[in-house]
Amino acid sequence: MKTSVVSNEQSNGSIWAVALRSSLLLIVVCGIVYPLVSTGLAQLIFPSQANGSMVKDSSGNVVGSELIGQSFKDPSFFQGRVSSIDNDAAGSGSNNYAPSNPELLKRVQESVAQWKKENPEVPFSQVPVDLITNSGSGLDPHISPASALAQVSRISALRTISQDQLKALVTKYTEGRDLGVFGEERVNVLKLNLALTELSK
Template sequence: MKKYLLQSIRLTVVLMLLLCVIYPLMVAFGGSFFKGNGGGEKLFKNGKVAGYALIGQSFTKPEYFWGRPSAVDYNAAGSGGSNKGPSNPDYLVVVSARIDTLLKYHPYLKKADIPADMVTASGSGLDPNISEQGAIMQIKRVAANRGLTDRAVAELVVKNTVGPLLGMFGPSVVNVLKLNLALDELRK
């Protein structure tokens, strides 16, 4: 019995050192080689931090591109999804309201033209990206509200579109914060 107790204590100490000290230090060291030195890629506007590239933000003004809805109101301290399935009546009411809002601001669209990511929250509630189709559907609204041509705004969308990982994994996406900051730069 004493033999097993000592082995258990030794194993616990070794695993605590490995998983609570060595591994976190390795991750922090590895993160120092990426943008933001492991603290996230900060995006600036007028010399001030406008946000982080990997955390979604709420944009509601018609002159900006809108991101994915958030089940946690874009609160990075408590990320999470709604945990409601597609057959949940409460969830269907929320999605239907989001569709109605999009159709109100985009009268040129049909319900079938709205990409799913524009009316459904991501699993984390903090997704900074929208699909390329989600950005394209907003071009007319943004251009009209900014007094720009559709072509000028479409060119910005193309410049800010990132293709699938390694050219084959996932869809093409657009970082909403980066796109909106690029829009603001057009005005200058």
């Protein structure tokens, strides 16, 4: 009987020892080794992306990330997508309103009114839909090339830069489809506005 009790105690002790060793091994491998290796490889192979795809101005100062949209209130800059969270990178998302929701109708009407006020010379029928609709994340940093071109006349008048120069700038900063087939052509608003600032000097 005593032998059986001692044997059970030894067996339990052995199980606990194995569990402890396994836990320590997993902590070291998954909590230390793997993060260090993956972070090191990311810094080596994709340093820009690993550090947040930060965008710098001509002075080398970080002004934002190319992955997160910003609000440009000054009408002399290119405007991005509507954001129900005001491009707050602390969280993403948008109000999931149905097309019949009066709150959605109100927001769209406000966007349309603002557009007409700032761009009276551009017929509303020519306004690309992405300029008056919210992005799903609320953080979309891109607009379509057509949306950028629709703002050229306003910016040209406010900055006394020729429309041809601005159109050339939009073309220069238009990004193609990923791998030539995925997604749509797009323009990063932050990069475009940085280039616009340099052009205005």
